Amino acid sequence: MIRRSFIPMATAALTAAGIAFLAVACADMEVAEQTADADAVMAPMFEVDPLWPKPLPNHWILGSAIGVTVDANDNIWIIHRGNGNPSTELGAAQDPPVAECCIPAPPVLQFSPEGDLLNHWGGPGEGYDWPGSNHGITVDPMGNLWIGGNGGDDAHILVFAQDGTFLKQFGEPGARRAESFDEADPEWTGNSMDPGNFGRVAKISFDASANEAYVADGYLNKRVAVLDIETGALKRYWGAYGNEPDDANIGRYDPEAPPAQQFRNPVHAADPSNDGHVYVCDRPNNRIQVFRTDGTFVMEKVLSGNTLGAGSTWDVAFSKDPDQKYVYVADGQNMKVYVLLRETLEVLTTFGDGGRQPGQFFGTHSIATDSKGNIYTTETYEGKRVQKFTYMGEGPVEQQDQGVIWPSASR
Amino acid sequence: MALCLPVGTTDRVSPLTGRRAATGRVAVRVLLFLAIAGLTAAVPSTGAFGHDIPSDITVRAFIKPEGQRLSMLVRVPLEAMLDVTFPLTGPGYLDLSRADESLRDAAMLWLGQEVSIYEDGTRLAVPELVAARASLPSDRSFGAYDTALASTRGPPLPASTQIFWQQVMLDVLFEYRITSDRSEFAILPGLERLGMRVSTVLRFLPATGGERLYQYTGNPGRVVLDPRWHQAAYRFVRLGFTHILDGMDHLLFLLCLIIPFQRLRVLVILVTAFTVAHSVTLVAATLGLTPTALWFVPLVETVIAASIVYMALENIVSPGLRRRWMAVFGFGLVHGFGFAYALRDMLPFGGDHLVVSLLAFNVGVEIGQLLVVLVCVPVLRMLFRFIPGGQIGKTGRIGQAGQAGQSRRIGAVILSVLAGHTAWHWLVERGAVLWEFDVLATTPDAALYGVAGLLVLMLIIAALAGWALTRPGRPDWTDETDRTDRTDRTVQADQAARADQAVRADGPDRPA
Numbered sequence: 001m002i003r004r005s006f007i008p009m010a011t012a013a014l015t016a017a018g019i020a021f022l023a024v025a026c027a028d029m030e031v032a033e034q035t036a037d038a039d040a041v042m043a044p045m046f047e048v049d050p051l052w053p054k055p056l057p058n059h060w061i062l063g064s065a066i067g068v069t070v071d072a073n074d075n076i077w078i079i080h081r082g083n084g085n086p087s088t089e090l091g092a093a094q095d096p097p098v099a100e101c102c103i104p105a106p107p108v109l110q111f112s113p114e115g116d117l118l119n120h121w122g123g124p125g126e127g128y129d130w131p132g133s134n135h136g137i138t139v140d141p142m143g144n145l146w147i148g149g150n151g152g153d154d155a156h157i158l159v160f161a162q163d164g165t166f167l168k169q170f171g172e173p174g175a176r177r178a179e180s181f182d183e184a185d186p187e188w189t190g191n192s193m194d195p196g197n198f199g200r201v202a203k204i205s206f207d208a209s210a211n212e213a214y215v216a217d218g219y220l221n222k223r224v225a226v227l228d229i230e231t232g233a234l235k236r237y238w239g240a241y242g243n244e245p246d247d248a249n250i251g252r253y254d255p256e257a258p259p260a261q262q263f264r265n266p267v268h269a270a271d272p273s274n275d276g277h278v279y280v281c282d283r284p285n286n287r288i289q290v291f292r293t294d295g296t297f298v299m300e301k302v303l304s305g306n307t308l309g310a311g312s313t314w315d316v317a318f319s320k321d322p323d324q325k326y327v328y329v330a331d332g333q334n335m336k337v338y339v340l341l342r343e344t345l346e347v348l349t350t351f352g353d354g355g356r357q358p359g360q361f362f363g364t365h366s367i368a369t370d371s372k373g374n375i376y377t378t379e380t381y382e383g384k385r386v387q388k389f390t391y392m393g394e395g396p397v398e399q400q401d402q403g404v405i406w407p408s409a410s411r
Numbered sequence: 412m413a414l415c416l417p418v419g420t421t422d423r424v425s426p427l428t429g430r431r432a433a434t435g436r437v438a439v440r441v442l443l444f445l446a447i448a449g450l451t452a453a454v455p456s457t458g459a460f461g462h463d464i465p466s467d468i469t470v471r472a473f474i475k476p477e478g479q480r481l482s483m484l485v486r487v488p489l490e491a492m493l494d495v496t497f498p499l500t501g502p503g504y505l506d507l508s509r510a511d512e513s514l515r516d517a518a519m520l521w522l523g524q525e526v527s528i529y530e531d532g533t534r535l536a537v538p539e540l541v542a543a544r545a546s547l548p549s550d551r552s553f554g555a556y557d558t559a560l561a562s563t564r565g566p567p568l569p570a571s572t573q574i575f576w577q578q579v580m581l582d583v584l585f586e587y588r589i590t591s592d593r594s595e596f597a598i599l600p601g602l603e604r605l606g607m608r609v610s611t612v613l614r615f616l617p618a619t620g621g622e623r624l625y626q627y628t629g630n631p632g633r634v635v636l637d638p639r640w641h642q643a644a645y646r647f648v649r650l651g652f653t654h655i656l657d658g659m660d661h662l663l664f665l666l667c668l669i670i671p672f673q674r675l676r677v678l679v680i681l682v683t684a685f686t687v688a689h690s691v692t693l694v695a696a697t698l699g700l701t702p703t704a705l706w707f708v709p710l711v712e713t714v715i716a717a718s719i720v721y722m723a724l725e726n727i728v729s730p731g732l733r734r735r736w737m738a739v740f741g742f743g744l745v746h747g748f749g750f751a752y753a754l755r756d757m758l759p760f761g762g763d764h765l766v767v768s769l770l771a772f773n774v775g776v777e778i779g780q781l782l783v784v785l786v787c788v789p790v791l792r793m794l795f796r797f798i799p800g801g802q803i804g805k806t807g808r809i810g811q812a813g814q815a816g817q818s819r820r821i822g823a824v825i826l827s828v829l830a831g832h833t834a835w836h837w838l839v840e841r842g843a844v845l846w847e848f849d850v851l852a853t854t855p856d857a858a859l860y861g862v863a864g865l866l867v868l869m870l871i872i873a874a875l876a877g878w879a880l881t882r883p884g885r886p887d888w889t890d891e892t893d894r895t896d897r898t899d900r901t902v903q904a905d906q907a908a909r910a911d912q913a914v915r916a917d918g919p920d921r922p923a
Contacts, residue, residue, distance in 0.1 A: 071548070072548040072549055073467075073469070073548075112467075118466075140549075141547050141548075141549035142547055142548070142549070142572075142573070142574045142575065142578060143547075143548040143549070143574075143575065143578030144575060144578070161502070161503060161575035161577065161578065162575070162577065162578060163575075163577060165502055165503050165575065166502065167501075167502050167503075167504075167573075167575065208547070208549050230571065230572070230573050
């Protein structure tokens, strides 16, 4: 009898003691954290979602993924170049097929927030000129998708409805061919003054309140061009520091040289914020330049200024709070994402590292945020994927370079 | 300057989708449809005519009684307005200069006719359509009532706006005539046919101030927007009842309780102990006394699975009643958190009657549990009767009728093994999810201490109660258990002796 009454009591007491211990341990941790947090810099925190998106059907495979955008319903759209994959990756697409896998997925893919493939379309069709090398995809205030291109002849922008219906084309392919153009020795020249055509557009972003599109123009031209969303009419344009753009070759970037007074190719993104500023990625110059919407230069920030090659500032996206307190910058050369305080452009923290595992990057090309604050990235070169980074709330920055933000339990 | 390729008028005729109309309103719908078809056939250009049912639709709505009018603002994707022909232009843009009539028709057909509003139990007449406006998908005015109202009543989009018709949002303002803004209002939404999956975010702004948010998927049935206590109680009793019958893990836990104790009186006490325990944590969770950490839900689910494994193992090893009620109480605390997560989005349906709703939910759960007991006990008794080995003992406890009891015990072991096996898989799966979270790295909040303190308190109470009950003068049912336990030992000795005799005789086991 004594033993029988003892067992439940002992069990209960031990459990209670265990819980009490847990509470005390937590309390200790909180005290320690509060002490450490007193002067801590706070920043939005993320964790990679290694299970997003779900596998593609039909043996489809992605190519270099060079654009990502999120629509009003939080669906995620990407654009990629599956046809550019080497034949070793496209065994089932050979004639005759040499393997069961793989086939390039259609260029434009729509995913649900849960990572299911919802829709797919894209590629050459009637009534429009699909870019020689599609580049960038962004949803406009009407829900349409705008696509640029950085292929040799690409000098135009395409607009499609979400079901893939072609709507508009601004500019004519081939407009940038040099007078001496020869198929055997093709040559193109920039013309950042052209009111009707472009020079290999990297990305288009939108100011819904003004009904304007901001074109990062781009890989051949060296300007930010502002268009009327509906007509595509060019309204204004400018170069670095708000200067009149000059397409002359200014040579390679030199970290020791004075700041270049013109953009270098490519001008890779030009995103307007809610408060009337435009954030421009001057990629090989490793800098973000901020302008007012009329092109007046406001400030700039150099990120990883010693970066050579492709440069450090590839794409920008804003946090989804009403004030857009933070700006995220994709860096495909240093394989990371910067988290900046938008007001000062101070780097609060960075995450990511080179590699092909979840949370790593190879050619971090494009970046976008959804309404819940999650980040989506796509990777070009041999990265060839889209990743989701789940927003975990604001937290103290424990190390400025966080490296791979693997799910916390496995760190 | 910029080149805009010429866009011409395109015919867009898709086959009609065969969606069924609401029962009882077929005639009205058919007439309306014919009227709309006739109207749209009269206009010169063809338009979007029927299409697939959209897979995922979100409806945003506000309801606000004011004086003798009740305003209902609704935003719905235009692509959900099936069987309506919209005038199009170009490659598929909504022709805003001619769209007004079709927008109003669609609004009446799919919203005005479908949504039923009740004042003091009486269905209000079909509302007056005050405004129907096309808006952009990027428009954020439906974040609040005032901005939504201003936008919907405001000027239409410029006729020159080129918006692809399937990307248009339809904003509608209806007004109902009411007797008083203090009446009791209810809504039967009836919008579940707009898409394969229709999520609704409904905000009710009562005349007394404040705002009540309802979020649901599909059709929630008739919802009293500011219910009286008995209406809230009825809804939540029903909710608790259906929840326990829907929840496989709670049911399996109950089954594990029932398997060894097939006496109704004991089971009623056990089930009630479970209800009391989960009521405590359910109330705590509802009052916000739960950790906000992401790992907490997986932790609760893992412990729920563990509770079933434990119960199944105890059934197999030693089904002692005294320990059982304590375990039931302890695990009930954890199951309460599980109920709380199921209940969280439903609480606005209780209006101001939070306590009544919670109690009613628990009553519903208790009724559901008792129903399960009432059904399972006779079924199990009957089932065990067909197992070779005899009848169930007088007390209903397995293992009290010699070899017959042994056979029943084998039956109970088999059922417990099956239940435990299922729960083990849940435990592994849920444990794997929990493992993904770095529990110790979470910043603890006040709620964590609240929960920890509550659990400690409950366990201390349980320990004290257990201690008190094991003293002389304890309740009758505990005495019976002790007797049962003693009987068990006697029976086990008896069984051992019989088995020994059987082995010696090398004869078959005979049924009792």
